[in-house]
Amino acid sequence: MSLFGRKRTSIGLDIGSGFVKVVEVDHSSDQPEVVRVALRPLPPDAIVEGEIMDYGLVSEAVKGIFADLGLKNANVVTAIGGHDVIIKKIEMDRMKEADAREVIRWEAEQHVPFDIKSVELDFQILDPEGAGPQMQALLVAAKRELVDNKVWLLQDAGVNPIIIDVDAFALHNAFQHNYPEAAAEGIIALVNIGHETTQVNILENGVPILTRDIPFGSRRIREDLQRERGLTAEQAEDVVQAREALDDLSRLVESAADEVAVGIERASAFLMTREDGHYVGRIFLSGGGARIPGMTEALGRRMNVPTQLVNSFERTPVQPNAAADLSIDEAAPMLLLPLGLALRVA
Numbered sequence: 001m002s003l004f005g006r007k008r009t010s011i012g013l014d015i016g017s018g019f020v021k022v023v024e025v026d027h028s029s030d031q032p033e034v035v036r037v038a039l040r041p042l043p044p045d046a047i048v049e050g051e052i053m054d055y056g057l058v059s060e061a062v063k064g065i066f067a068d069l070g071l072k073n074a075n076v077v078t079a080i081g082g083h084d085v086i087i088k089k090i091e092m093d094r095m096k097e098a099d100a101r102e103v104i105r106w107e108a109e110q111h112v113p114f115d116i117k118s119v120e121l122d123f124q125i126l127d128p129e130g131a132g133p134q135m136q137a138l139l140v141a142a143k144r145e146l147v148d149n150k151v152w153l154l155q156d157a158g159v160n161p162i163i164i165d166v167d168a169f170a171l172h173n174a175f176q177h178n179y180p181e182a183a184a185e186g187i188i189a190l191v192n193i194g195h196e197t198t199q200v201n202i203l204e205n206g207v208p209i210l211t212r213d214i215p216f217g218s219r220r221i222r223e224d225l226q227r228e229r230g231l232t233a234e235q236a237e238d239v240v241q242a243r244e245a246l247d248d249l250s251r252l253v254e255s256a257a258d259e260v261a262v263g264i265e266r267a268s269a270f271l272m273t274r275e276d277g278h279y280v281g282r283i284f285l286s287g288g289g290a291r292i293p294g295m296t297e298a299l300g301r302r303m304n305v306p307t308q309l310v311n312s313f314e315r316t317p318v319q320p321n322a323a324a325d326l327s328i329d330e331a332a333p334m335l336l337l338p339l340g341l342a343l344r345v346a
């Protein structure tokens with residue numbers, strides 16, 4: 001308990017291309033608890049392929065969601081992701097963290113395809129207890145412009161970003177919190193199917209070793225349904241969100257699952273070259289697009305490994321009145337990322 005029973009909360013803000021999502025977590029008791037959840041749709045094409053196209057529209061949506069929550073100048077934890085963020089496991093000479101900080105820019109130059117002067121870098125030593133002459137580190141490089149633009153947008157929208165995390169790490173953080181055993185169990189793929197992008201995170205014994213984006217999301221299924229079956233956008237969205245059934249949806253879902261599977265195979269191809277012969281043993285699905293009926297099963301069949309939908313709140317209690325007019329169960333798969341952000345204590 002915190003002193004005087006004061007609430008100590010943190011707010012995770014995830015700006016996706018389909019929805020802006022907020023999760024607030026109370027850290028004042030032994031176990032973090034979700035106290036508030038809010039979603040707000042973004043107009044089409046405000047964000048395309050992870051890139052903000054219309055700052056005004058996105059800023060309005062962020063302002064709106066915080067106004068609805070009655071929060072002014074909120075401190076938030078948010079994240080960046082996409083092509084301009086690179087996460088890579090590297091090997092370098094073993095040294096103390098402070099020394100590594102000195103040389104990381106030089107190390108990164110060999111691994112990052114951007115102009116190193118315009119990049120923000122961070123890293124984590126993965127085997128700090130190791131003894132060999134080489135150590136493994138996880139290198140994160142993001143174009144500085146991406147970070148600056150995000151901070152600028154949020155300040156314009158009246159919120160105060162106190163931590164800028166990376167999408168893949170936030171997903172991993174929430175997953176680990178809810179599935180501690182699975183997160184440490186050999187090689188798994190955590191696959192987040194969003195509105196436009198599917199993010200593949202390969203974890204080995206709980207450590208993210210590779211992350212990759214696939215240009216596929218629920219928007220594509222909706223557009224296919226509109227084009228091929230003559231549904232309106234609303235009807236197609238009802239099918240995607242499992243509110244309406246549709247005959248012969250499985251064919252479309254199977255080809256979508258195939259596309260996601262090819263992305264997972266490409267992302268994990270490097271495992272094939274390793275000598276230990278270990279490969280992805282299990283797949284966990286999250287994101288709003290994971291709710292497409294039959295998706296989990298189709299992907300499991302195609303990849304031939306156990307595949308399941310993540311329950312974002314498997315081990316995270318949610319206060320009964322946390323969401324105003326929203327079904328937490330339905331929205332749960334979309335909330336893994338903002339939950340992972342809110343679980344960070346600033």
Ligand SMILES: Nc1ncnc2c1ncn2[C@@H]1O[C@H](COP(=O)(O)OP(=O)(O)OP(=O)(O)O)[C@@H](O)[C@H]1O
Nearest residue numbers: 016017018019194195196197218287288289330334
């Ligand atoms: N209950 C729901 N409410 C809203 N959208 C849902 C729901 N269930 C499924 N969806 C689908 O999930 C999509 C949004 O998923 P998600 O929030 O994971 O994407 P995003 O983060 O906005 O997009 P991206 O990560 O690709 O930029 C919607 O476009 C919709 O098709």
Ligand SMILES: [Mg+2]
Nearest residue numbers: 016017194195
């Ligand atoms: Mg998303």
